[in-house]
Amino acid sequence: MVDVVAPGPVRPSDVPEGTAPAAGTAPTVVVTPPAEPIPQADPSATPGNALSGTATPGTVVEVLPPPPALTIQVRARTADRVGRLSTRLIELGFLNQEQWTETFDDTLEVAVRAFQLSEGLMQDGKVGEVTRQALDRTPKEAAKLMRGATASMRAFQTSVPDTVILVNLPSQTVSFIERGKLNFTMRAVVGRPSRQTPLLQDRVTSVTINPTWTVPPTVLVEDKLPVLRKKGNTGIKDAVVYLDGVEVVPESINWWQVTPERIRIVQKPGDDNALGRFRFNLTNGDGIFLHGTNDPRLFERDLRAASSGCVRLADARMVAETLLRPAKLDSAAIERQLDSGKTKTVSLPNAVPVRFVYWTSTVETDGTVRVHPGIYDDVPTSSAAPSAGQSPTAGTVSAPRRVEPKPVRPTPAAAPQPAPAPAQSSSTTTPARAADTRNGAEAVRTAM
Template sequence: MKKLYLLSLLLLIVIGCKKEAPKTKPVTVKKTVPAIILTDERTVEIDTGAIGRYKSETLKQFYLASENKTVWGNLKKRTYVLSQFEKAEALGLEPEDYKFSQLKKFEQRISSLSDTDLATYDILLTYNFEKYLNHLYKGKLDPKKLYGNWDLEEKTFDVNTVLVKAFNRNKLDSIVENIQPKAETYKELLKSLEIIKDFPDDKDIPSIEGVVKLNLKDTSNALIAIKKRLLFWKDMSGKDSLTQIYDQKTFEAVKRFQERHGLEPDGVIGAGTIKALNYSKEHRRQQIIVNLERWRWFSTEFAENYFIINIANYSLNVVENKDTTLVRNIAVGTNKRKTPVLTSKLRTVVFNPTWTVPPTILKEDVVPAMKRNRNYLAKKNITIYDSSGNIVEPSAWNENKPNRYRYVQSPGYNNSLGLMKIMFPNHYSVYLHDTNHRNIFGRNNRSLSSGCVRVENPLELAQHILDDEGTWPQDRIDTIIASKKTTSVKITKNYALYQWYWTAWSKKNQLLFRADIYDLDADLYSKLRD
């Protein structure tokens, strides 16, 4: 009986301890690196202090997988890595970012290296090859550290696992191709780097100056330099007498040049065309390189269905099952109020939206206008509300405390958002929408908005994405619009949104460029070469 009592008491104590014991936190298990298969060639022990000097956790884990022994004893493997660094420029990278010259010197005296030097060489090869692979997969720089309005999904890359598996299978040559973006546009951009390399030196072609506008049959001294530029970029072929006359042949060449640069192909040589003509070969090469870097920041794989917006090209493409089903002209934010670069998912179509004046527009546009004319908002069908939701008459509006109020524009054809907006999660309170300035889409420069993206013919776009099952015919949308009631409709089909920024690409071996409307290219190139 006494034994039974003691056993019961012991059980109670155990149960009681379990109840009182603190909850244990889940242990984060580090991903183990596959063991490295070493060759029979010369290997030496590596001092862990030499590895620690690089302050790289991935480097430390890599050498733990080889029991802190050198791994690059195989000549073929070393040669492959060195060859990648040597031709890094073909991918828009800089060989010396990966210590190519230093590594090459080590390789040239590989047979006479001391154990210490061999270990140093081995660590340098690994460290720089991992850096190279990371740069190819997700870019050299982090856009979130460069820009306050770039919000892209973070790309994670288990460089050790990828490298070791390829190392063990003797398939190092497949890594570089496999980790780069798969998009055809990226591949064509790489090809454009080859194309521009083959162009001759253009330092002897003078800048075009003193031109306001030139039309067909005009005469100008500047036409000689213009023709030289057109011949250089192969928009004009054959020999030319280089006269000062704007003839038909030059006119056609100018139109081809304008089309390649996203300009109105009207043959009129104005400020935009002159600016594009004055770009040098080296400037265009740098532009290609920064766009390759941007591609590496973006998603590696595209969703099945998506909207892709190129801010610099003022274009929106709807892609479904790898087929472009709709193309739209768009307007984007000004340089002062840039459209953010982001990745998201489409959620809702709102018909007959109201528009609440955002803080920036309130401060910079509305308040100054109201101070000049108290009827400014009334003319725009905008109602002022106080913090309790009561309507405030313009005459009672306190111009010294404008942030106390909410300013809401009623739905309608002349609403600032037009007749429709498409919502998606983001940190910038931006969306796609119609506009009450529908004539802007005929303009060449459409950097006009306050950050949101304005879309041409948006109701057709709404009908396209909502009518997945034939339940949203156009007359249903027309009925909603006619009601002037704000109506939100969930988008049932999954669409990703890629709102990105490119100023260079190529198509069918033809170089294509766009104006760098946010002045990002030169600064990015400078940082890439720091």
């Protein structure tokens, strides 16, 4: 019930006292009259008259308090929705029949948290978008998602290497399988629906510590150039702006007369850098890579499709330490490099395969089946498995449907490059051994 204060006069005799709304009828107004009659003041003895001089000089004027407001109780609109939520939780076995309620009380919140736990969601007791989708999902819909994921996994298992990084877009997670065993799984932020993360078969060739961030063309055109034109600055902390390859003071330029291809914006390394402290360089031509972040709050959400296409990692430091171990760079060495504030790119002795997949259902290590919400209306096409004789670690790129921005010509070559370009591996990888493929496939079943 919601309390609404009505300052105007209402006659108690007009409304039956204690009347409750009947099912299917409009809400009934319940009026609580004051316990005592409301005294009326002499009109000539109001504060306004006293101040205006109409009262007799020297007269002490008694100022009466305003009449007490009447409380009107109205049946809340959310009651019907809470009732439907109670019904659904009873159907799913998280509430008993006698616990049905139209009030979001502690019992209902506990039931919501239990449901979220069963679905592998953030247990905040709130019915957000992802929780609502899970509640509304029918067994038939869940079975369809499971069948689709199973078919995709079977095709994937024919080519999965022994060591691989798996990026599952619907679960918004990144898993690392090392020598056929699941090493870790962490939350990730993936591309928003308007800037989808494409499905790729790629590899990590190097890791950049203390990276700079060069604003990509899509973000420049759609996000940053409008800010430049409106405010005269980028809105990015520690950013350097280049116009035709020359550093400029943003406030000194009329950006309405400048086209995007003439602009380059580079953010310096540091804790405020959009990429965080680590960038994991891939070989694709889409500008997609893995990196850290300067805003870890997004990882607290269930729905984390919020990036411009790249994949943000919840624990980029752990990924860096894992991948740099073969390069003889331990945690202490990484810490020293971080403290220096200088940008350094370390090539990996062996490139690590990365697979971007769209699995709407996965199986956990304890056998629990998880169904994940579809984060994109137009599902990207599945990456084609490498053909016979083709290396499963090759940096091939599938051709998913992407929402592209307005065409932007490349930045002139004369523009300075504050950060070293990611090292490109020129070596040719060899096909994974059959035993490696089997080990990787086994780990896939429990990844994410």
